[in-house]
Amino acid sequence: MPTPHPRRRAIAALCATLLAGSLLAACGSDDDKTDSTANGGAGDSNGQITLSVGLFGSFGFEEAGLYAAYEQAHPNIKIRQNSVQKEEVYWPALQTRLGGGGDLDDIQGIEVGRIVDVATNQSDKWLDLNQFGAQTQTGDYLPWKTKAATTKDGKVVGMGTDVGPMAICYRTDLFQQAGLPTDRAELAKRWSTWDGYLEVGRQFAANAPKGSAFMDSVTGMYNAMIGQQPTSYYDAGGKLIYDTNPSVKNAFDTASRAAQDKLSAKLVQFQTDWDQAFAKGGFATISCPSWMIGYIKEKSGDGMGGKWDVAQAPGATGNWGGAYLAIPKGAKHAKEAYDLLQWLTAPEQQKTLFEKRGSFPSRTSAISQVSGTTDPYFNNAPIGQIFGQAAQAMPVQTLGVRDGDIKVSIQNALNSVEAQGVKPDDAWKDAKASVKAALG
Template sequence: MSYRLRARALGCVVLLVVAGGACGAGEESKGAVADVELSIATFNEFGYEDLLKQYQDTHPHVRITHRKTGKADDHHQTMFTQMASGTGLADVEAVEEGWIAQVMAKSDQFNDLNKIGPSDVTAERWLQWKSDAASNRDGELIGYGTDIGPMAMCYRRDLFEAAGLPSDPEAVGALFGTWESYFATGDRFVANSDKAWFDSASQVFNAMVNQNKVGYYDLDDKLVLESNTAVKADWDQVTAAVENGQSANLVAFSNEWNTAFKNAAFATKTCPSWMLGVIEAQSGPENEDKWAVTAAFPGGAGNWGGSFLTVPKQSRHPKEAAELAAWLTAPEQQIKAFTAKGTFPSQNEALLSPALLNQTNPYFGNAKVGALFAEQANKVPAAQHKGPAAGQIQDKVFGDALQAVEHGTKVESAWKQALAEAEKLAK
């Protein structure tokens, strides 16, 4: 994600058992020394703090060390370095969707969870497009699906009202039927407000590209940026909106971006399910009820974000690691993680659970977020294929290019530079 924020490391953890990574702070479990010491490496927010404590309480022979990295890019760079060196990987490694293709290209370094995992855990547990993304051509299941990022749109109700726009989620939804109507409404908004329409060009662009049937790569892992007219059309729409003054020109997850939530610097936010927790954390209690969420999303359904739990062959305890990963991704735990941090379940059973569907979010006016995002998740026809450097192209290449446009670089020059940088990464 993704650009997702995931939670701080839990207590009740000790001893860095695998060298080469940063260990989260923790307290030593009381009682007898554990028979099995496991490590799990995640990034940003997964909502696992209480779950890992619960697992240790119910599995007294297991002690867990949680390594948490703030940014997905940093986590994956470390992981690939440790893969190359043959040492340092955690027993359970989280992999975000933007990097899963790189992992699948090296799937011989990971255990087949069909073989070492619990016998009752199969790929059918998840939405098909989720499990397909972590299955290689030999039918090996390399990762258990954690969350997904079904798309909705979040917006500032008070800023809409001040600009003369409707603020009820159903009425607002009518403005977001297409990207054309979304950007046209943005022009109306900035004409009647001193605030920006959206936070960051790259955040909008990423959501648009993820809706396309084909993204940066085709199914043969060939870079198709120059021939994929859909990506260029997305670029043209977003950069036109920037030139019309709709962007707050912020870098996502920067200090300035965080502060902008509190200062109501922009009116709308592309909103995968995990973004709800980010908005609440950054906007603070003083802005409760000022944010709203609508199921309508320009261009229809989309998914942005989501991860997998893998068990590298470096693990000393692969069976126990797979059991932990299976437990963390079971329906009950996925629902608890969603409650904690907004990481939306990818499990079929969880998506039908009343415990999920009845969930509301007080911060967003008691919106029925469980049912809202479950509906959006079921609209996603298939996961877009992510090529080897898709995550880096999304985060760095186009992120940097769009930031340059926001700061005055000519649109065509930035596009040509993005193509050149993407080609370098794809070699």
């Protein structure tokens, strides 16, 4: 998120409801928007061009120094980033702008749960990147990554940033205080299944340090489980199956059980109290797509370096998040925007983003370069190996046109179980009613 997303993410959809983690720009209140430069406008009398990049969540471009590097190599370009944290805020605002509201950025981020809708129903609002030469780049991507952003007539509406292979990130100091092992290999064995993960959670809860829960949020766990399934909300023919797919119901029921067992800190991901809980030790584990690595570092702060670690996730695979960059037809500097877009998504930059932020590459040539990466902040965890193995086993997922809206509805239902004590059966009925209302 992106992600991932992580990745991220990883957010929020996913103005009214989505949580997911991942991530639309130039929308939302002033409190929810950040502008990375003080210089606005499209250009000036000296020929300098300002390119605006609209994102959600934390893509990591600015934090990893990529904008600064590009500006140094291109003195006529100034980059302004408009970012909101919640994808669920970003996306509706972007839809308004695409519908004639104006104020579009030159480059817009698109969360993976939205890309099929864009390619299927909105391609007339986005530039075909093949006109700039994207077809020379797409062969280096994981095949499904490009396929999802390609229209039936061959237009490419987005270039992939990251993907979100899964792990579990955990606090070794909190585990130690609870009398649990901290070795990542041993923990991976204990929670090789999601039932095993919940059992470790119960053991943690029995001796938990004051103010700390086992996991941050049951919606994170739900998303991780869904990310391990080849099909979730739609089948390969585009038929809606979320309410009959046993994998979706199992993930919902398992996450609900975690809530009922009081294993969660009852936090809503990507909201302020969730952000603050990273540094305060509010939870000991988090379902961790690779893009979450950078988010944890940012929110936990330097003082937590070495206290976090990474272990293989239950099931040893999964994909949560990931994103695309695209150029709307209203972009003022389309060619310059594409030059920046393709540079940001090039293998060298994807490698840098993984090493500095944890965003796992979607380009195969970059994946091969990060296998030996370790992260001192995470107790020198071999993140290249852990996330690389998860990526190798990652299922080719069937994406649907309204995946993001469905996920938001289900997450909201899980939040009601977690925070309000709604019975899981009632919450599942609420989820289905919410999906029906959202899809019309």
